[in-house]
Amino acid sequence: MTAVVHAGPETDLASDADVRVVRRRLGPGRRLRFTFWVGPALLLAIWSLGSATGVISPAVLTAPWDVVKALQDQWVNHDLLGNILSSLTRAAIGLGFGVVAGTVLAVVSGLSRVGEALIDGPIQIKRSLPTLALIPLFIAWFGIGEEMKITTIALISMLPIYINTHNGLRSIDGRYAELAETLELGRGEFLRQVVLPGALPGFLLGLRFAVTWSLLGLVVVEQYNATSGIGHMMTLAGEYGETDVLVVGLVLYGLFGFLADSAVRLTERKVLGWRRTLEN
Amino acid sequence: MAPHLGELTATPPAVRVRNLHRSFSKNGGVLNGLDLDIAPGEFVALIGRSGTGKSTLLRALAGLDREVTGYGQITVPDAVSVVFQDSRLLPWKRVLDNIILGLPGRDATRRGTQALAEVGLAGRERAWPYQLSGGEQQRASLARSLVREPQLLLADEPFGALDALTRIRMHALLRKLCEAHKPAVLLVTHDVDEAVTLADRVILLDDGVVRADVRVDLTQRSPAELRAFLLDQLGVETAVHP
Numbered sequence: 001m002t003a004v005v006h007a008g009p010e011t012d013l014a015s016d017a018d019v020r021v022v023r024r025r026l027g028p029g030r031r032l033r034f035t036f037w038v039g040p041a042l043l044l045a046i047w048s049l050g051s052a053t054g055v056i057s058p059a060v061l062t063a064p065w066d067v068v069k070a071l072q073d074q075w076v077n078h079d080l081l082g083n084i085l086s087s088l089t090r091a092a093i094g095l096g097f098g099v100v101a102g103t104v105l106a107v108v109s110g111l112s113r114v115g116e117a118l119i120d121g122p123i124q125i126k127r128s129l130p131t132l133a134l135i136p137l138f139i140a141w142f143g144i145g146e147e148m149k150i151t152t153i154a155l156i157s158m159l160p161i162y163i164n165t166h167n168g169l170r171s172i173d174g175r176y177a178e179l180a181e182t183l184e185l186g187r188g189e190f191l192r193q194v195v196l197p198g199a200l201p202g203f204l205l206g207l208r209f210a211v212t213w214s215l216l217g218l219v220v221v222e223q224y225n226a227t228s229g230i231g232h233m234m235t236l237a238g239e240y241g242e243t244d245v246l247v248v249g250l251v252l253y254g255l256f257g258f259l260a261d262s263a264v265r266l267t268e269r270k271v272l273g274w275r276r277t278l279e280n
Numbered sequence: 281m282a283p284h285l286g287e288l289t290a291t292p293p294a295v296r297v298r299n300l301h302r303s304f305s306k307n308g309g310v311l312n313g314l315d316l317d318i319a320p321g322e323f324v325a326l327i328g329r330s331g332t333g334k335s336t337l338l339r340a341l342a343g344l345d346r347e348v349t350g351y352g353q354i355t356v357p358d359a360v361s362v363v364f365q366d367s368r369l370l371p372w373k374r375v376l377d378n379i380i381l382g383l384p385g386r387d388a389t390r391r392g393t394q395a396l397a398e399v400g401l402a403g404r405e406r407a408w409p410y411q412l413s414g415g416e417q418q419r420a421s422l423a424r425s426l427v428r429e430p431q432l433l434l435a436d437e438p439f440g441a442l443d444a445l446t447r448i449r450m451h452a453l454l455r456k457l458c459e460a461h462k463p464a465v466l467l468v469t470h471d472v473d474e475a476v477t478l479a480d481r482v483i484l485l486d487d488g489v490v491r492a493d494v495r496v497d498l499t500q501r502s503p504a505e506l507r508a509f510l511l512d513q514l515g516v517e518t519a520v521h522p
Contacts, residue, residue, distance in 0.1 A: 175364070175366070175368055176368070176370060178344060179364070179368045179370075180382075181343075181344065182342060182343075182344065182360075182361070182362040183381055183382040183424075183428075184382065185381070185382040189382055193370070193373070193381060193382070194370065197370070197372040197373070198370075198372065200372070273408070274371050274372045274373075274374075274408045274409075274410070275371070275410075276410045
């Protein structure tokens with residue numbers, strides 16, 4: 001019997017070998033740089049074009065350049081920076097409380113039946129109560145100062161954290177708990193090594209919601225007796241019919257929301273590198 | 281039936297099971313009064329048809345049978361380690377961190393690195409589990425068990441999901457590791473050849489009791505004879521005539 005060895009065609013391997021790069025045929029494809037700016041930039045372009053050609057009348061929506069002028073005016077004459085900072089501080093403090101509370105409650109309710117019985121029901125009830133309807137009650141409880149505002153934002157941002165962390169935690173493969181038992185992990189170690197990292201994708205999704213919801217909460221709470229903040233600025237503008245200032249506020253909200261969400265998504269990609277998903 | 285090694289020697293067995301009953305429902309038991317001894321350092325393969333209680337026995341020894349009713353006596357060593365059919369590496373931990381998961385002591389990293397080298401995965405410490413092939417993942421899970429220096433290694437069809445070539449390599453690796461570390465081993469498998477190749481002793485489970493208990497002594501019986509005998513016991517018609 002003769003063995004036949006099939007030799008490949010004689011080519012210069014070094015130059016030919018890596019020419020054909022196989023990509024996944026289905027799925028979003030290769031990641032491109034700066035692509036997440038394309039959508040917002042396109043939106044801005046349409047807005048500018050509409051305003052310049054007169055399709056969008058200034059009565060409907062202020063032109064981008066007039067918004068820039070109003071922004072300049074607010075910055076120079078009305079302490080826009082102070083407003084931004086006090087708004088962001090409120091949102092950040094509220095968000096901080098909300099994130100911690102939501103995570104702790106989700107872990108307690110996710111890991112113990114007693115905790116679930118005590119916590120999950122009230123949270124689901126809170127979910128169905130409109131925050132707007134709660135504010136008068138909070139005003140009665142906490143007054144109209146910062147406590148009310150921060151409590152409201154904390155409660156708003158706690159919900160998505162709770163729901164998504166709880167869901168992520170409960171979706172952890174039960175076989176990992178079995179493994180933890182055979183490795184004789186203690187409760188604390190089980191929590192740190194298995195539960196928290198396993199629930200992290202859910203938590204981060206919750207964080208994306210929480211970040212934007214905390215900004216939404218600002219608009220509402222800053223209508224009440226605020227002396228500073230973007231919401232305060234917009235409330236005043238609404239009263240005086242300054243639509244250009246209103247749009248400045250909206251643009252700022254949109255920008256903060258977009259930047260915050262991008263930051264969370266970037267974190268997501270960094271800390272969830274262990275996953276092989278369509279994302280990376 | 282060959283006498284148990286534990287009854288011949290003075291050393292107490294590593295595993296001692298007496299009159300073990302386990303059932304999932306009231307109608308019929310999965311294990312019906314099973315007795316089993318495994319000597320220290322002995323490699324026992326457990327075979328049997330599907331549903332004969334192989335995994336139930338292994339899970340009972342591992343202390344993982346919480347949802348099952350039953351009674352009986354089980355004595356196992358303090359250090360027991362389980363190798364599952366899936367490698368069960370935590371996907372969010374790098375390979376080395378998976379190996380030393382829950383391992384106390386300052387030198388855990390050094391021991392983990394050493395165990396990885398022993399299973400042929402030196403240099404893959406920082407890899408994510410998904411970056412390993414199926415065989416490599418199962419090697420890593422072996423390393424995770426070995427680094428704990430178990431006196432009893434329980435393996436539930438650990439090579440069942442691997443391709444034939446990888447399985448042969450894993451057989452050699454497992455034998456080498458067991459000779460080096462000398463744990464008692466209970467290997468659940470559906471593969472008679474695997475049982476004969478690896479084990480010192482093959483136990484055949486049927487209807488929740490030990491149907492056959494055969495020492496793999498190649499001076500007495502050839503692998504082919506042993507294989508034919510076991511397949512016959514399993515109710516499989518073989519074309520092999522001695």
